[in-house]
Amino acid sequence: MEECDRCASAKKPPTPALFGGCRLMREFTVLHDISTALSQGFELREAILPMFRKVTEASGLRRGILTVLSRESGDLVVEELEDDSVPAKSLHLGQLESGYFGAVAASGEPAVIPQLSATVTSDWLPAERDLLRAAIDAGESLIMVPIRHAQEILGTLSFTRPPAGQAHLEADERFLMVVAGQVGLAVRFRQIAKERFDALKEENVRLMEQIQKSFIPEGLIGRSSAMRMVYFHVDQVASSKTTVLIRGETGAGKERVATTIWEASSRKRRPYVRVNCAALPESIIESELFGHEKGAFTGALSLRKGRFELAQGGTIFLDEIGEISAATQAKLLRVLQEGTYERVGGTETLHVDVRVIAATNRNLEKMIEDGSFRLDLYYRINVFPIYVPPLRERRSDILELADFFLEKYARQNGKAVLRISTPAIDMLMAYHWPGNVRELENIIERAVLLSTDGVIHSYHLPPTLQTGEASNTASASTLAEAVDALERELIVEALKNHRGIVAQAARHLGLTERVLGLRLKKYAIDSRRFRTAEA
Numbered sequence: 095m096e097e098c099d100r101c102a103s104a105k106k107p108p109t110p111a112l113f114g115g116c117r118l119m120r121e122f123t124v125l126h127d128i129s130t131a132l133s134q135g136f137e138l139r140e141a142i143l144p145m146f147r148k149v150t151e152a153s154g155l156r157r158g159i160l161t162v163l164s165r166e167s168g169d170l171v172v173e174e175l176e177d178d179s180v181p182a183k184s185l186h187l188g189q190l191e192s193g194y195f196g197a198v199a200a201s202g203e204p205a206v207i208p209q210l211s212a213t214v215t216s217d218w219l220p221a222e223r224d225l226l227r228a229a230i231d232a233g234e235s236l237i238m239v240p241i242r243h244a245q246e247i248l249g250t251l252s253f254t255r256p257p258a259g260q261a262h263l264e265a266d267e268r269f270l271m272v273v274a275g276q277v278g279l280a281v282r283f284r285q286i287a288k289e290r291f292d293a294l295k296e297e298n299v300r301l302m303e304q305i306q307k308s309f310i311p312e313g314l315i316g317r318s319s320a321m322r323m324v325y326f327h328v329d330q331v332a333s334s335k336t337t338v339l340i341r342g343e344t345g346a347g348k349e350r351v352a353t354t355i356w357e358a359s360s361r362k363r364r365p366y367v368r369v370n371c372a373a374l375p376e377s378i379i380e381s382e383l384f385g386h387e388k389g390a391f392t393g394a395l396s397l398r399k400g401r402f403e404l405a406q407g408g409t410i411f412l413d414e415i416g417e418i419s420a421a422t423q424a425k426l427l428r429v430l431q432e433g434t435y436e437r438v439g440g441t442e443t444l445h446v447d448v449r450v451i452a453a454t455n456r457n458l459e460k461m462i463e464d465g466s467f468r469l470d471l472y473y474r475i476n477v478f479p480i481y482v483p484p485l486r487e488r489r490s491d492i493l494e495l496a497d498f499f500l501e502k503y504a505r506q507n508g509k510a511v512l513r514i515s516t517p518a519i520d521m522l523m524a525y526h527w528p529g530n531v532r533e534l535e536n537i538i539e540r541a542v543l544l545s546t547d548g549v550i551h552s553y554h555l556p557p558t559l560q561t562g563e564a565s566n567t568a569s570a571s572t573l574a575e576a577v578d579a580l581e582r583e584l585i586v587e588a589l590k591n592h593r594g595i596v597a598q599a600a601r602h603l604g605l606t607e608r609v610l611g612l613r614l615k616k617y618a619i620d621s622r623r624f625r626t627a628e629a
């Protein structure tokens with residue numbers, strides 16, 4: 095390798111050719127590789143082991159050892175070492191100043207021992223001797239440098255050098271001091287990251303416990319952890335006047351959540367005004383929201399109060415807020431910022447004290463990018479976002495919701511519908527619910543109306559739910575097979591309802607006992623199975 099300019103101009107031979115050719119140039123390259131290695135991975139190990147490899151490959155040094163002072167116990171601990179014959183993790187080198195490694199860390203000065211075998215004394219800890227046993231036996235040298243970050247000592251970095259290379263220990267020390275500077279940064283960065291990560295983890299556990307214990311608001315069904323998170327947020331925000339933005343797919347329950355917030359708030363006895371921004375034509379939305387003066391436009395025969403005025407002192411729920419026009423966005427922004435507005439066609443400035451809850455299923459961030467939603471309005475409404483998850487992400491809520499709607503619509507329609515059959519439950523569970531809770535509610539309402547025997551069967555559910563597997567008709571590729579599957583289900587249901595008594599089940603199905611017996615044989619149904627089953 096060629097000399098670098100610095101070696102040549104110094105008019106002295108290049109520093110010893112340990113790296114082959116000019117050591118300075120090689121060191122520079124290696125240091126670059128080392129800093130790249132140290133920036134990898136979240137765990138210290140993922141950075142240190144590649145660093146050891148780079149150093150040993152480039153320099154002929156061996157047996158990298160990293161010790162780090164524990165920030166909790168103050169002990170010096172072997173964090174990583176290259177020689178995997180030594181169980182590093184069990185090596186605690188004790189408090190600073192005990193032993194040889196501790197002395198280097200405490201003094202903050204590097205140390206070089208040219209001949210380990212001749213130097214190890216009783217001052218060394220047994221753990222240190224174990225750590226370097228192979229190097230002592232091989233007559234190697236030890237170069238140890240402190241690791242610092244700013245002025246704080248973090249630990250030590252050491253390598254050994256086989257006997258043949260002992261002439262270069264000074265250059266090794268200088269090189270390792272530079273490496274130690276980079277290692278110090280890497281260690282400190284990961285210590286801080288780990289402490290923050292642990293603190294967040296603890297906070298997370300605490301919050302999850304709180305969420306598990308948190309209240310379940312009346313009228314909101316579902317105990318899935320996703321919904322508990324919603325309840326937790328409702329609980330946190332309800333009593334304040336903070337603007338809330340509820341997000342989620344259509345039918346997921348955003349309006350239900352908004353109503354719950356109002357019900358749980360101190361404004362419960364004050365007005366609650368709902369506005370569906372998507373349902374109002376652009377031409378009238380402003381006058382709907384802010385009212386208009388008499389004669390403001392053709393047809394404005396008298397003064398009309400807007401929804402904000404009607405909600406004075408209470409709460410306004412702006413559903414589908416993503417649908418409002420640019421002009422209305424500007425006016426809304428002013429209301430949110432200053433609490434003032436004028437009626438359409440009016441000059442009098444009105445002051446409002448209204449808590450705003452908004453909801454949308456639109457991607458507002460994308461709308462901001464497109465220029466169809468104002469960023470400043472977004473900041474004003476996105477003060478406390480609550481995300482209502484889609485039903486397919488909280489399947490454990492499906493049955494509870496289905497039972498809730500079953501009871502509601504049975505009561506409303508004066509019907510004694512008591513339960514949902516197992517195949518129907520399977521279908522409800524297997525479906526992907528693009529219309530979310532609203533779709534489930536509509537389906538149960540319809541099924542309650544269709545049911546004649548107090549049970550919701552799979553055939554009471556609409557064809558969109560007939561996913562084959564769920565309705566036990568997965569292999570029903572022909573009409574005959576589908577009919578068989580349905581017949582089988584009806585027979586099983588009848589047997590369940592009549593505790594396995596074939597005569598009663600047959601009567602219920604309008605069959606003779608003999609015909610039902612033949613069917614049981616055909617479908618390999620054992621009626622005795624239902625003797626203890628729930629009626």
Ligand SMILES: Nc1ncnc2c1ncn2[C@@H]1O[C@H](COP(=O)(O)OP(=O)(O)OP(=O)(O)O)[C@@H](O)[C@H]1O
Pocket residue numbers: 313314315316342343344345346347348349350351413453455531532535
């Ligand atoms: N967790 C729930 N518990 C009980 N009923 C619910 C729940 N979630 C939703 N519902 C009911 O489902 C139906 C649809 O809910 P809601 O109108 O709140 O949905 P949404 O997200 O506001 O829909 P959209 O985006 O179409 O306005 C309503 O009848 C509502 O009462």
